[in-house]
Amino acid sequence: MKPILILDFDSTIVTIESLDALAEISLAKHPERDERLARIEELTKLGMEGKLGFRESLAERVRLLDANQGHLEVLAKRLKKCLSPSFAAHKKQLKAVADRLYVVTGGFAEFVAPIAAMLDIPNSRVYANSFLFDEDGKIIGFDDQNPLSQAGGKIPVVESIAYDGPKWVVGDGFTDYQIREAGAASRFFCYAETVYREAVAAKADSVVYGIDEVLAESDLPTRYSFPRSKIKILLLDSIDSDAAESLAAEGYRVEQVKEKLSEDELVKRIKDVSIIGVRTRTKIPARVIQAGKRLMAIGVFSVGTDHVDSAAAAARGVAVFNAPFSNTRSVVELALGEAMVLMRRVFAHSTALHEGRWTKSAAGAHEIRGKKLGIIGYGNIGSQLSVLAESVGLEVIYYDIAEKLSHGKAQRIESLHDLLKQSDIISVHFDGRASNKNLISKKEFEMMKDGVIFLNLSRGSVVDYSALRDAVLSGKVGGAGIDVFPSEPKSNDEPFDSVLRGLPNVILTPHIAGSTEEAQRNIAAYVSERLRKYVAQGETLGSVSLPDLYLPPIQKGMRILHVHRNVPGIVASVSAIFARHGVNIVGQNLKTRDQIGYLVTDIADKVSDELLAEIREVPETIKLRVLNP
Ligand SMILES: NC(=O)c1ccc[n+]([C@@H]2O[C@H](COP(=O)([O-])OP(=O)(O)OC[C@H]3O[C@@H](n4cnc5c(N)ncnc54)[C@H](O)[C@@H]3O)[C@@H](O)[C@H]2O)c1
Numbered sequence: 001m002k003p004i005l006i007l008d009f010d011s012t013i014v015t016i017e018s019l020d021a022l023a024e025i026s027l028a029k030h031p032e033r034d035e036r037l038a039r040i041e042e043l044t045k046l047g048m049e050g051k052l053g054f055r056e057s058l059a060e061r062v063r064l065l066d067a068n069q070g071h072l073e074v075l076a077k078r079l080k081k082c083l084s085p086s087f088a089a090h091k092k093q094l095k096a097v098a099d100r101l102y103v104v105t106g107g108f109a110e111f112v113a114p115i116a117a118m119l120d121i122p123n124s125r126v127y128a129n130s131f132l133f134d135e136d137g138k139i140i141g142f143d144d145q146n147p148l149s150q151a152g153g154k155i156p157v158v159e160s161i162a163y164d165g166p167k168w169v170v171g172d173g174f175t176d177y178q179i180r181e182a183g184a185a186s187r188f189f190c191y192a193e194t195v196y197r198e199a200v201a202a203k204a205d206s207v208v209y210g211i212d213e214v215l216a217e218s219d220l221p222t223r224y225s226f227p228r229s230k231i232k233i234l235l236l237d238s239i240d241s242d243a244a245e246s247l248a249a250e251g252y253r254v255e256q257v258k259e260k261l262s263e264d265e266l267v268k269r270i271k272d273v274s275i276i277g278v279r280t281r282t283k284i285p286a287r288v289i290q291a292g293k294r295l296m297a298i299g300v301f302s303v304g305t306d307h308v309d310s311a312a313a314a315a316r317g318v319a320v321f322n323a324p325f326s327n328t329r330s331v332v333e334l335a336l337g338e339a340m341v342l343m344r345r346v347f348a349h350s351t352a353l354h355e356g357r358w359t360k361s362a363a364g365a366h367e368i369r370g371k372k373l374g375i376i377g378y379g380n381i382g383s384q385l386s387v388l389a390e391s392v393g394l395e396v397i398y399y400d401i402a403e404k405l406s407h408g409k410a411q412r413i414e415s416l417h418d419l420l421k422q423s424d425i426i427s428v429h430f431d432g433r434a435s436n437k438n439l440i441s442k443k444e445f446e447m448m449k450d451g452v453i454f455l456n457l458s459r460g461s462v463v464d465y466s467a468l469r470d471a472v473l474s475g476k477v478g479g480a481g482i483d484v485f486p487s488e489p490k491s492n493d494e495p496f497d498s499v500l501r502g503l504p505n506v507i508l509t510p511h512i513a514g515s516t517e518e519a520q521r522n523i524a525a526y527v528s529e530r531l532r533k534y535v536a537q538g539e540t541l542g543s544v545s546l547p548d549l550y551l552p553p554i555q556k557g558m559r560i561l562h563v564h565r566n567v568p569g570i571v572a573s574v575s576a577i578f579a580r581h582g583v584n585i586v587g588q589n590l591k592t593r594d595q596i597g598y599l600v601t602d603i604a605d606k607v608s609d610e611l612l613a614e615i616r617e618v619p620e621t622i623k624l625r626v627l628n629p
Pocket residue numbers: 303304324327331376377378379380381382399400401402429430431432436439457458459483484511512513514515
């Protein structure tokens with residue numbers, strides 16, 4: 001017989017502790033708010049630790065709440081938005097088996113029942129305490145005859161549920177474990193989606209991070225073939241919270257760590273992690289990748305990926321995704337803004353005024369209309385700057401080592417030197433590859449027009465800043481906007497130094513050209529989407545480590561993802577295995593990149609474990625993953 005599931009409420013079905021939330025609502029304007037909240041917290045703790053009778057603790061808490069019907073309505077509304085992410089993601093599946101679901105809680109039916117109803121659990125299967133009200137709707141106590149108002153009260157309640165098959169308990173607290181301990185249930189799942197209580201986990205038959213894990217174990221229908229809460233995602237470096245929220249909403253187990261982890265800590269923590277997300281602070285060297293036995297993908301929530309060993313990731317079949325375009329607009333806006341501000345000498349005037357000097361004069365101040373902007377590096381940023389610059393009346397010329405399509409009226413210049421000689425404003429937007437080191441140096445500055453405005457918002461290594469300093473002091477460069485430096489402080493606590501400090505009409509910014517809240521949100525959305533598509537569909541579009549393949553969603557059957565060393569004959573070997581097993585292939589995609597090949601095979605039916613084992617044994621296999629619709 002399939003089991004019935006006995007669900008706890010607080011920190012299980014919902015992410016919060018409802019009595020605490022009620023206290024925050026009812027005491028919001030109370031003169032003794034802080035004292036009462038502290039006392040309620042203390043009473044909860046004393047009750048849980050058994051130092052105060054459960055019923056006394058509850059009675060005292062209810063008295064301190066000073067709550068009424070109106071407060072309960074506000075709480076019910078708030079709770080509706082606090083459904084645990086995996087419950088929310090599996091609402092349809094839970095409703096389909098609602099006749100197997102019971103709620104047994106020390107909470108109160110007045111706010112538990114409306115939430116249970118969202119999962120189609122009727123009041124008759126909600127076992128909870130109930131409040132007593134006076135005629136004005138004020139809470140004056142609770143039904144103390146209800147067994148749930150006393151310690152160990154869940155045990156007789158579960159015993160009283162008439163069911164001959166197995167009863168499984170799902171909850172985060174010790175009182176849930178006690179049901180199993182007393183023999184009233186046959187399994188206890190410590191529910192850790194919201195809180196992980198070590199003492200409770202130690203007693204549990206299993207620790208689960210999402211309700212889909214329990215559904216899968218009980219052979220009840222789930223939304224995904226593999227419980228998503230088993231896929232742990234570790235997000236570091238203060239990645240925008242949108243990423244964590246959207247991934248958790250899809251049922252993944254997301255952990256966000258704010259503090260910086262050392263490489264050794266990372267090696268330890270990555271062992272059970274399927275996906276790791278970093279911005280630029282945390283480096284991911286080969287040693288960390290090799291320690292990630294379950295690692296599928298690395299999300300780099302920034303543009304550059306130099307700090308992640310993509311070659312080591314490729315060698316282990318780990319997909320690395322970044323966000324190459326998401327902050328382009330932010331960089332372009334700053335470049336254009338600085339060009340205007342510097343042409344008008346606004347920064348120099350502002351500095352003078354801050355120093356108490358009045359400098360009213362038109363000398364050296366120019367409009368940007370009709371001036372020539374020279375863009376070096378016509379990639380994502382350079383080309384977008386070209387479009388925006390033309391819209392404010394600049395004439396654009398550009399130089400790029402690669403063949404590029406000109407936007408608008410922008411004109412390609414065949415030699416860097418010609419661009420340097422012609423431009424009134426020069427903006428550098430090429431990448432920091434080794435051969436670009438100090439590409440703009442003394443000789444290049446000498447070629448520029450007198451009074452040129454110079455911008456570098458790309459990489460600190462590509463410009464020789466001692467040469468720029470000399471050029472500013474000699475008047476060759478009339479103003480500069482510099483956002484990137486060859487060596488940058490690792491955190492805001494470290495001091496900053498540069499030969500450019502203290503120069504007139506030179507704007508220095510701490511590598512923030514791409515750092516806007518909009519860009520952070522764009523990056524979070526873009527990289528999360530790439531990770532989701534990779535996990536759910538095997539799509540590698542935009543990956544910097546694996547060959548990139550666009551793949552449509554799986555319709556039926558199975559999708560087999562095979563990352564292998566790129567040697568001749570590998571596709572034939574894998575196809576021969578399919579043929580031997582008489583498998584009907586619906587579609588196949590292969591892409592290779594350097595040493596790595598990625599073969600994706602869609603098949604009409606499910607395949608046997610023996611077939612998969614044979615593919616795994618092909619010597620060139622790096623990683624094999626199987627997806628169901
Ligand atoms: N300051 C910031 O906050 C910030 C934010 C985003 C990007 N960036 C940096 O800006 C730079 C440009 O970013 P992108 O997204 O436009 O990169 P991209 O790769 O799209 O474009 C770079 C372009 O430079 C060209 N190029 C390379 N070497 C060149 C050379 N020697 N001469 C001329 N052209 C050359 C390439 O062919 C390419 O077209 C990168 O270095 C990136 O790291 C900085």
